[in-house]
Every structure is written in C-alpha cells, then in structure tokens.
Amino acid sequence: xxxxxxxxxxxxxxxxxxxxxxxxxxxxxxxxxxxxxxxxxxxxxxxxxxxxxxxxxxxxxxxxxxxxxxxxxxxxxxxxxxxxxxxxxxxxxxxxxxxxxxxxxxxxxxxxxxxxxxxxxxxxxxxxxxxxxxxxxxxxxxxxxxxxxxxxxxxxxxxxxxxxxxxxxxxxxxxxxxxxxxxxxxxxxxxxxxxxxxxxxxxxxxxxxxxxxxxxxxxxxxxxxxxxxxxxxxxxxxxxxxxxxxxxxxxxxxxxxxxx
Amino acid sequence: xxxxxxxxxxxxxxxxxxxxxxxxxxxxxxxxxxxxxxxxxxxxxxxxxxxxxxxxxxxxxxxxxxxxxxxxxxxxxxxxxxxxxxxxxxxxxxxxxxxxxxxxxxxxxxxxxxxxxxxxxxxxxxxxxxxxxxxxxxxxxxxxxxxxxxxxxxxxxxxxxxxxxxxxxxxxxxxxxxxxxxxxxxxxxxxxxxxxxxxxxxxxxxxxxxxxxxxxxxxxxxxxxxxxxxxxxxxxxxxxxxxxxxxxxxxxxxxxxxxx
Amino acid sequence: xxxxxxxxxxxxxxxxxxxxxxxxxxxxxxxxxxxxxxxxxxxxxxxxxxxxxxxxxxxxxxxxxxxxxxxxxxxxxxxxxxxxxxxxxxxxxxxxxxxxxxxxxxxxxxxxxxxxxxxxxxxxxxxxxxxxxxxxxxxxxxxxxxxxxxxxxxxxxxxxxxxxxxxxxxxxxxxxxxxxxxxxxxxxxxxxxxxxxxxxxxxxxxxxxxxxxxxxxxxxxxxxxxxxxxxxxxxxxxxxxxxxxxxxxxxxxxxxxxxx
Numbered sequence: 001x002x003x004x005x006x007x008x009x010x011x012x013x014x015x016x017x018x019x020x021x022x023x024x025x026x027x028x029x030x031x032x033x034x035x036x037x038x039x040x041x042x043x044x045x046x047x048x049x050x051x052x053x054x055x056x057x058x059x060x061x062x063x064x065x066x067x068x069x070x071x072x073x074x075x076x077x078x079x080x081x082x083x084x085x086x087x088x089x090x091x092x093x094x095x096x097x098x099x100x101x102x103x104x105x106x107x108x109x110x111x112x113x114x115x116x117x118x119x120x121x122x123x124x125x126x127x128x129x130x131x132x133x134x135x136x137x138x139x140x141x142x143x144x145x146x147x148x149x150x151x152x153x154x155x156x157x158x159x160x161x162x163x164x165x166x167x168x169x170x171x172x173x174x175x176x177x178x179x180x181x182x183x184x185x186x187x188x189x190x191x192x193x194x195x196x197x198x199x200x201x202x203x204x205x206x207x208x209x210x211x212x213x214x215x216x217x218x219x220x221x222x223x224x225x226x227x228x229x230x231x232x233x234x235x236x237x238x239x240x241x242x243x244x245x246x247x248x249x250x251x252x253x254x255x256x257x258x259x260x
Numbered sequence: 261x262x263x264x265x266x267x268x269x270x271x272x273x274x275x276x277x278x279x280x281x282x283x284x285x286x287x288x289x290x291x292x293x294x295x296x297x298x299x300x301x302x303x304x305x306x307x308x309x310x311x312x313x314x315x316x317x318x319x320x321x322x323x324x325x326x327x328x329x330x331x332x333x334x335x336x337x338x339x340x341x342x343x344x345x346x347x348x349x350x351x352x353x354x355x356x357x358x359x360x361x362x363x364x365x366x367x368x369x370x371x372x373x374x375x376x377x378x379x380x381x382x383x384x385x386x387x388x389x390x391x392x393x394x395x396x397x398x399x400x401x402x403x404x405x406x407x408x409x410x411x412x413x414x415x416x417x418x419x420x421x422x423x424x425x426x427x428x429x430x431x432x433x434x435x436x437x438x439x440x441x442x443x444x445x446x447x448x449x450x451x452x453x454x455x456x457x458x459x460x461x462x463x464x465x466x467x468x469x470x471x472x473x474x475x476x477x478x479x480x481x482x483x484x485x486x487x488x489x490x491x492x493x494x495x496x497x498x499x500x501x502x503x504x505x506x507x508x509x510x511x512x513x514x515x516x517x518x519x520x
Numbered sequence: 521x522x523x524x525x526x527x528x529x530x531x532x533x534x535x536x537x538x539x540x541x542x543x544x545x546x547x548x549x550x551x552x553x554x555x556x557x558x559x560x561x562x563x564x565x566x567x568x569x570x571x572x573x574x575x576x577x578x579x580x581x582x583x584x585x586x587x588x589x590x591x592x593x594x595x596x597x598x599x600x601x602x603x604x605x606x607x608x609x610x611x612x613x614x615x616x617x618x619x620x621x622x623x624x625x626x627x628x629x630x631x632x633x634x635x636x637x638x639x640x641x642x643x644x645x646x647x648x649x650x651x652x653x654x655x656x657x658x659x660x661x662x663x664x665x666x667x668x669x670x671x672x673x674x675x676x677x678x679x680x681x682x683x684x685x686x687x688x689x690x691x692x693x694x695x696x697x698x699x700x701x702x703x704x705x706x707x708x709x710x711x712x713x714x715x716x717x718x719x720x721x722x723x724x725x726x727x728x729x730x731x732x733x734x735x736x737x738x739x740x741x742x743x744x745x746x747x748x749x750x751x752x753x754x755x756x757x758x759x760x761x762x763x764x765x766x767x768x769x770x771x772x773x774x775x776x777x778x779x780x
Contacts, residue, residue: 007529009267009284024529025285025545025563027302042547043285043303043563045328068565069329069589069607071346086591086609087329087625089346089364104609104627105347107364107382119671122627122645123365125382125400137671140645140663143400143428145446150427151379151397151489154479167670168663169691171429171446186665186691187709187723189447202723203447203462219674229671269527269544285545287562303545303563305588329589331606347589349606349624365607367624367642383625385642385660403660403688405706410687411639411657411749414739431689431706449707463707463722 005042014047017062031055031074035062045071050092052110061098073110085122097134115162117233129157133180135233135246136160137225139168148174161196163246165211165225173205181224181250183211195257197224197250206260211250224250265302274307277322291315291334295322305331310352312370321358333370345382357394375422377493389417393440395493395506396420397485399428408434421456423506425471425485433465441484441510443471456513457484466520471510484510525562534567537582551575551594555582565591570612572630581618593630605642617654635682637753649677653700655753655766656680657745659688668694681716683766685731685745693725701744701770703731716773717744726780731770744770 002020004010010028017036022028026040029047040046044066047058050073058072061080066072070084075092081099084090088102091110100114103122108114112126115134120126124138127146138144138160146157156175160166164178167186178184179196189205199209214223221228226247233239262280264270270288277296282288286300289307300306304326307318310333318332321340326332330344335352341359344350348362351370360374363382368374372386375394380386384398387406398404398420406417416435420426424438427446438444439456449465459469474483481488486507493499522540524530530548537556542548546560549567560566564586567578570593578592581600586592590604595612601619604610608622611630620634623642628634632646635654640646644658647666658664658680666677676695683701686692690704698704699716709725719729734743741748746767753759 024547025303027284042565043329043545045302048328068568068591069347069563071328087347087365087589087607105365105607105625123383123643139670141401141661145428148478149474149476149481149483149485149488150399150425151485151492152476152479152481153489154476154481156478165670168665169429169689173446186693214669216669216672216674218668218676219672221669221672221674223669225669225671228669229673232671285563287544303589305562308588329607331588347607347625365625383643401661405688408738409734409736409741409743409745409748410659410685411745411752412736412739412741413749414736414741416738429689433706 011047015057023068029074031057033057033059035060035064035080037062038064038066040066041068041070043069048073050074052092076110079116091128103140117239121168127157129155131157131159133160133162133164135163135243137165139166139170139186141169142166142172143170144172145174163224163226163243163250166190180253181211181246183214183223196253198257207258209259210254210257212254226250271307275317283328289334291317293317293319295320295324295340297322298324298326300326301328301330303329308333310334312352327364336370339376351388363400377499381428387417389415391417391419393420393422393424395423395503397425399426399430399446401429402426402432403430404432405434423484423486423503423510426450440513441471441506443474443483455517457510458517467518469519470514470517472514486510531567535577543588549594551577553577553579555580555584555600557582558584558586560586561588561590563589568593570594572612587624596630599636611648623660637759641688647677649675651677651679653680653682653684655683655763657685659686659690659706661689662686662692663690664692665694683744683746683763683770686710700773701731701766703734703743715777717770718777727778729779730774730777732774746770 004022005024008026011030013030014032019037021039023042026044032047056075059077064082070088073092076094078096079098083101085104090108093111096114097116102120106124108126109128112130114132118136120138121140123141125143148156158172160178161180163181166184169187170184173191182194183199185201198207201208211223226243264282265284268282268286271290273290274292279297281299283302286304292307316335319337324342330348333352336354338356339358343361345364350368353371356374357376362380366384368386369388372390374392378396380398381400383401385403408416418432420438421440423441426444429447430444433451442454443459445461458467461468471483486503524542525544527544528546531550533550534552539557541559543562546564552567576595579597584602590608593612596614598616599618603621605624610628613631616634617636622640626644628646629648632650634652638656640658641660643661645663668676678692680698681700684698686704687706689707693711702714703719705721718727721728731743746763
C-alpha cells in the first residue's frame with residue numbers, strides 16, 4: 001500500500017504506481033511517472049521543472065529508492081531499481097537503464113545515456129552529453145568533462161564503454177573514449193581513445209598495463225573485476241552471460257595492447 | 261505579483277521587492293533585502309545568521325534566481341541577476357557584482373570580492389578572502405586556497421584577474437595571483453604570479469604557452485575566449501567594450517610571455 | 521530551556537537532553553540520544569535509519585551544533601562539542617571523540633573511528649573503515665580510500681595518526697598509514713607507511729622533507745603546527761600536555777627520516 005507523508009507536496013497530475021512511499025517534506029511535481037514499489041525519501045524534488053526540456057515526464061522505474069535531498073528533473077527516464085544516495089542532482093534528458101546506483105553529492109548534468117547496472121560513487125560529476133555503457137564503475141570525485149576549449153560551445157562529451165572502471169579523482173578529458181573494461185587509475189587524466197582493457201595512469205594518461213596485471217596479493221583477487229566481483233549483481237543467466245562476454249572481450253584485447 | 265508558498269517561513273523583518281517568488285519550505289531570515297523579480301526556490305535559507313558578522317543584511321539584487329537547498333548568509337551583497345544552482349553555500353562578507361552564476365554544490369567561504377559576470381561551475385570551492393575580477397570562469401572542483409602553512413593563521417588568499425579561466429580540478433595555491441585572461445589547465449596547481457594570458461599546466465604550475473595558442477581544430481575556435489564565447493553575455497555596448505579591452509590586454513602581453 | 525520548531529518532526533522515542541534546540545523542518549528519528557545544550561539546525565535528519573545497522577542509537581554529545589541539511593545515521597557515537605557544516609553526511613558505525621568539526625558537503629562513510637579534536641574541511645570524503653587519531657587536520661576534497669583493487673571486496677581502509685595534516689585534494693591510497701604529524705601536500709597521493717613527521721608530495725607520494733622544514737617566511741610560523749596553531753583548542757593543561765607530547769614525538773623522528 002502506498003504511503004505519503006502529510007508534509008509532502010504531491011501534484012495531482014503525477015502518476016504514481018502501487019506501493020509508493022513518499023517521505024516528509026518531499027515534493028513531486030506535475031510531470032512525473034513513478035513505478036511500483038518506489039521509495040522517495042524526505043526532502044526530495046522529483047520532476048523538477050526544466051527550462052530546457054521538451055516537457056516529457058520523468059519516469060522512475062519500479063523498485064527504485066531515491067534518498068533524501070535529491071533532485072531529479074523532468075524529461076528523463078530511469079529503468080527499474082534506480083538507487084540514489086543523499087543530495088544527488090540529475091538533470092533533464094538523462095536516459096538510464098536498469099539498476100543505476102549514484103552516490104551522495106553526485107551531479108549528472110543531463111542529456112546523458114547510461115546503460116544497465118552502473119555504479120557511481122559520491123561526488124561523481126558527469127558532464128552533459130556523456131554516453132556511458134553497462135556495468136561501468138565510477139568512483140568518487142571523478143569528472144567527465146565535455147568542453148575542449150573552456151569556455152566554448154565546442155561540445156566533446158566523453159564515452160565510457162561497458163565494464164570500465166574510473167577510479168577516485170580521475171578526470172576524463174573532453175572527447176575521451178574509455179574502452180571496454182579499461183581502468184583509469186586514481187587521479188589520472190584520460191584522453192583520446194583508451195584501448196579496451198588498458199590501465200591508464202598519471203597526468204599524461206599513458207597506458208601502463210593491461211587490467212589483468214592488476215592483482216591484490218593479499219586477497220588473491222585479480223582484474224578484470226568480473227573475475228572477483230560479480231556477486232553484487234543479480235545471479236541470473238542473463239547477467240552471467242553478459243559479464244562472461246565482457247570478460248572475454250577484455251582478455252582478447254590483451255595481446256594487442258601497446259604499453260607506453 | 262509576489263507569490264509566497266504557505267509552507268515557507270518568512271521573517272516579517274525581511275524587506276522584499278516586487279514580484280518575489282518564494283518556494284516551498286524555504287526560509288527567509290530577518291536580515292534580508294531582496295530586489296524585484298527574484299525567485300527563491302524550495303528549501304533555501306536566505307540570510308542565514310552569522311556569528312562572525314557585523315549584522316549587515318544580505319542584499320540580493322533584482323532578477324536573481326536561487327535554486328533549491330541553497331544557503332546564503334547575512335552580511336553579503338549581490339548585484340542583479342545572481343543565479344545559483346542547487347545545494348550552494350555562500351558565507352558572510354561576500355561582495356558580488358552583476359550576474360554571478362554559481363553551480364551545484366559550490367561553496368564560497370566568505371569575505372570574498374567577486375566582480376561582474378563570473379561563472380563558477382559545480383563544486384567550486386572559493387576560500388575565504390579571495391578577490392576575483394570580472395568575467396572569470398571557474399570550472400568544477402576548483403579550489404581557491406588561502407593558508408600557506410595549513411593549519412595556520414597566515415592568510416594568503418588568492419586573486420584572480422579579469423577574464424581568467426580555471427579548469428576542472430585545478431588548485432590555486434595560497435597567495436597565487438592569476439593574471440588577466442590566464443588559463444589554468446585541468447588539474448594544474450597555480451602558484452605565485454601567473455602572467456596575463458599565460459597557460460599553466462601540471463603539478464608544478466609551469467607556464468607552457470600563451471592562451472592564443474589554444475585552438476579547437478574541430479570548430480576552429482581559438483582563445484582568448486572573448487573571440488568565440490561572448491554571446492553568453494548581454495549584447496550591449498558596455499559589455500562589448502569591456503570584453504574588447506580585455507582581449508586587447510591579453511594579446512598585448514603575448515610577446516613578453518616567457519614559456520618555461 | 522529546549523526549543524523545538526513546530527515544523528520539526530521529532531520521534532517520541534528519541535531521548536533529548538536539556539536545552540536542546542531543533543530547527544525548522546528538521547527530523548529526529550526514533551533511535552536517537554541527544555545530550556544537553558545541543559543545537560540541531562533546519563532540515564537535518566538525525567538518526568537516519570540504517571539497513572546495515574545493529575540498531576544501536578546515535579548518541580550526539582552535549583554542546584554539539586549540527587548545521588542545516590546534515591544527515592547523521594543511527595548506530596554512531598559522538599563525544600561532546602561535535603560541530604558540522606551544512607549538507608554533511610555521516611553514516612552508521614562511526615565512533616568519534618570530543619569536538620570533531622566537519623565542513624560543508626563532507627561525507628563520512630561509516631564504520632570509522634575518529635579521535636578527539638579533529639578538523640575536517642569541506643568535501644572531506646572519509647571511506648568506510650578509516651581509523652583517524654586525535655588532532656588530525658583534513659582539508660578540502662581529500663579522499664580516504666579503502667579498496668585496493670576497485671571494485672573488489674578487499675577492504676584496505678586507511679589509518680591517520682595523531683596530529684597529521686592532509687592538504688587539499690590529496691588522496692590517501694588504500695591501506696596507507698599516515699604517521700604521527702605527517703604532512704600530505706596538496707594533491708599528493710599517499711601510499712604505504714608514511715613516517716611520522718614526513719612531508720609527502722606528488723603523484724608518487726615521495727617523502728620530500730621533515731615537517732619542521734615547512735616555514736611561512738612572511739609570518740615566521742613553522743611546522744609542526746603545534747608550534748603556532750594550538751590556540752584553536754581549549755587552553756587546558758590536558759590539551760597542552762597532549763600537544764607537547766605530540767610535538768615531541770614528531771621532532772624526535774627528525775633524525776631518522778629518510779628523504780627520497
């Protein structure tokens with residue numbers, strides 16, 4: 001059964017599914033479609049009006065959980081099981097697959113495409129127009145830029161392919177394309193075409209290794225991460241196949257990879 | 261006509277202009293003067309009490325727009341057309357010219373002077389005491405520091421001169437003076453006197469070029485940005501003259517610039 | 521006398537001390553114990569439910585001040601005189617000593633131990649499981665990581681010992697142990713064992729100096745900071761002794777320190 005706080009402000013135009021819970025002082029604007037079993041926590045703004053938008057609704061998939069103080073604009077679409085931390089901002093024009101998780105204080109600036117099962121940690125800053133594949137990991141304080149000559153109108157948003165990992169504090173420079181399963185080290189600046197499975201490090205964004213060389217000797221775990229970390233996803237045949245196929249693609253590229 | 265949400269809390273001591281709109285759950289404290297045609301969105305705190313302040317009001321210029329979850333302290337003054345993103349904090353003692361725009365999650369720590377037409381993107385972190393000129397661009401996750409021996413009382417806030425550009429993730433080290441139209445590259449650390457029109461890069465903050473060497477070959481645009489990006493400002497004679505004069509100053513310095 | 525805003529939502533199960541002030545639209549959940557003379561500002565969430573928690577209460581020590589839009593989860597314990605900025609998130613399982621101060625937009629991810637008199641500036645990002653001593657200074661945009669092979673389950677949280685200073689934008693790599701009174705320079709990456717009193721700089725986290733070599737020539741102040749900055753702490757015999765002892769420990773190590 002749905003449960004709406006008396007202190008929440010819910011537009012009569014919003015379309016809400018079954019078993020929707022809306023917290024205290026939350027605000028649901030007009031242009032909103034919320035699926036079943038969704039929890040919107042205290043002080044959230046869902047369907048925030050956009051001056052840029054062509055006024056499509058925001059669609060929040062079923063089984064989603066939006067944590068307190070988050071703002072989601074109208075004119076976006078999220079698959080099932082979206083999960084946000086606190087104080088998250090997601091702007092208009094964002095198309096997202098299944099089960100995106102976004103950490104506290106993250107900012108997705110809109111006009112982005114994001115695939116399934118992506119995980120963004122806190123303070124992720126995804127510039128306008130980014131195209132992000134499936135199973136992508138973005139750690140804290142990562143910036144995905146888009147302007148090659150700031151300030152300018154020359155948009156060059158980034159692309160991040162399936163299974164890639166971008167570590168804390170890394171910057172994806174304008175126009176960079178992060179290949180399948182590539183690994184951008186903490187604080188590195190990635191630019192241009194990053195080959196599948198490449199490890200990038202440093203200010204100059206050099207290829208220093210293939211991800212399969214990344215080993216944690218204490219635990220014996222070894223990259224690509226599909227080897228040791230797939231248990232955080234649903235244990236279905238579909239997911240297993242998708243991850244196996246990704247793993248395969250990353251390993252096949254190993255021989256061709258040129259280390260700088 | 262003004263429009264105040266019934267759920268907002270507005271001090272009877274606050275002085276509000278014409279056509280002021282105040283959103284849900286917003287809070288206007290005592291010590292506030294708001295100009296005409298200002299929009300204060302949901303959950304904002306305007307005129308937040310300061311323990312440091314000498315208790316002057318905060319003055320918000322006409323035609324401003326403060327977005328949700330923003331906090332502006334008392335004892336500051338903003339010219340017309342201030343625009344903030346969401347979750348912005350601006351502390352006491354901040355003197356701002358016309359049409360400042362500040363992105364989501366930015367923090368201006370007070371006792372700052374900021375000129376006209378500045379643009380700060382998200383997570384801008386402007387340390388106490390910074391002096392920032394006109395037409396300055398600050399991109400995401402930039403820090404303007406102020407303590408040369410942290411932690412200490414030896415304040416050395418930064419200065420940023422007119423038309424300068426500070427790119428994502430750059431740090432302005434204590435006491436640095438960023439010259440007119442200088443360009444601090446992404447992730448660079450600027451220190452000391454940065455000459456007008458200089459391009460700074462890397463951890464050691466070297467001068468690597470003059471800004472007029474920065475070209476986007478795809479679009480043919482070329483720095484200084486007044487060449488290709490002035491259309492985001494009002495098309496008035498005054499602005500045109502100010503930008504022309506800035507452009508001139510930056511180019512004149514080209515011959516004298518020493519590249520490291 | 522206590523003072524609760526009529527617009528606040530306070531669980532009848534929460535245990536509140538004397539002279540507690542609770543601001544507008546704040547929310548106090550069930551599992552909360554608040555000491556005497558505590559001020560909880562507008563829009564805070566105190567005792568936010570945790571799915572991970574073993575359901576102990578959050579205990580907020582006396583004389584604390586939690587600023588607006590902050591979220592503190594249940595199952596944590598804070599000594600007296602906790603002070604937070606705005607928009608702070610502190611997750612469950614955090615054990616804190618006396619007089620922690622945490623700046624705006626900081627995120628403490630839980631299962632952390634933090635000693636007495638620590639000072640964290642804005643956007644501090646303390647990963648799960650960090651162990652932080654007494655009198656530790658963390659400046660803006662510092663990340664304390666914990667995963668040596670992201671993404672993985674191989675937890676390697678960081679340790680920061682008494683009196684250490686971590687400057688703006690520095691990253692503490694997984695498993696790093698920052699020694700007593702060590703100084704991690706702005707933007708540096710610290711890794712492994714950082715010796716007591718060492719100054720670390722750069723991407724490769726080299727030891728470049730002993731902290732006693734850090735001098736501000738303008739003011740004549742000199743590290744360790746206990747020399748010039750102890751006036752921000754209570755002037756008691758206990759604090760004096762603790763800081764003297766720390767200073768001593770840092771200086772004793774000077775002769776043994778190997779500079780890279």
